Amino acid sequence: xxxxxxxxxxxxxxxxxxxxxxxxxxxxxxxxxxxxxxxxxxxxxxxxxxxxxxxxxxxxxxxxxxxxxxxxxxxxxxxxxxxxxxxxxxxxxxxxxxxxxxxxxxxxxxxxxxxxxxxxxxxxxxxxxxxxxxxxxxxxxxxxxxxxxxx
Numbered sequence: 001x002x003x004x005x006x007x008x009x010x011x012x013x014x015x016x017x018x019x020x021x022x023x024x025x026x027x028x029x030x031x032x033x034x035x036x037x038x039x040x041x042x043x044x045x046x047x048x049x050x051x052x053x054x055x056x057x058x059x060x061x062x063x064x065x066x067x068x069x070x071x072x073x074x075x076x077x078x079x080x081x082x083x084x085x086x087x088x089x090x091x092x093x094x095x096x097x098x099x100x101x102x103x104x105x106x107x108x109x110x111x112x113x114x115x116x117x118x119x120x121x122x123x124x125x126x127x128x129x130x131x132x133x134x135x136x137x138x139x140x141x142x143x144x145x146x147x148x149x150x151x
Contacts, residue, residue, distance in 0.1 A: 038137070045117060045133075045141040049110060050149065056106045065102050069150040075107050076150070078143050082111055083135040086110075114138045 057067045074093040082088030091107050096101035114133040121129045 009076065041119065042141050042144055045138075047114070048117070048146065049141070049145055052109055052113075053149070054129075055114045056102065056109070060102045063098050063102065067102065067106070070125055071099075071103060073146060073150045075103055075110065076146050078107050079110055080139050082107075083114075083139050089095065103141055 053067070053072060057135040060067050071093065074091050078088040078091045083088050088107060088111065089104055090100060094103050114135070118130045119133065121131060123129045
């Protein structure tokens with residue numbers, strides 16, 4: 001590359017574009033999973049969340065905390081708020097500092113789940129696309145969990 005009188009490289013004035021307009025690869029169209037697949041996925045997600053809640057309930061016992069269905073409802077409400085763009089923390093309804101920690105820790109673990117659960121869509125004979133969970137579907141799963149576990 002040629003250099004100027006200060007021994008710096010000369011940058012050409014015409015730098016070619018990396019992409020020529022119209023040749024970029026377009027985003028694939030959003031896939032619509034059939035309702036039967038969504039019901040199965042929702043059951044799988046609720047089962048996974050239920051296992052996490054059970055672990056937290058068990059871990060809270062030595063701390064003298066019993067996670068009630070009301071506590072779970074508070075965490076689920078905070079998760080739905082977060083999915084709609086809010087912060088979700090601190091989870092409301094805590095009775096003391098330890099209870100606050102237990103509720104917030106459950107929230108923090110569950111709030112990561114939508115990015116940990118991927119849906120697969122077959123896009124061709126040898127190709128599969130992986131998609132993270134849609135916030136609206138996550139909210140539906142949280143509502144299903146609340147209906148089944150918070151009488």
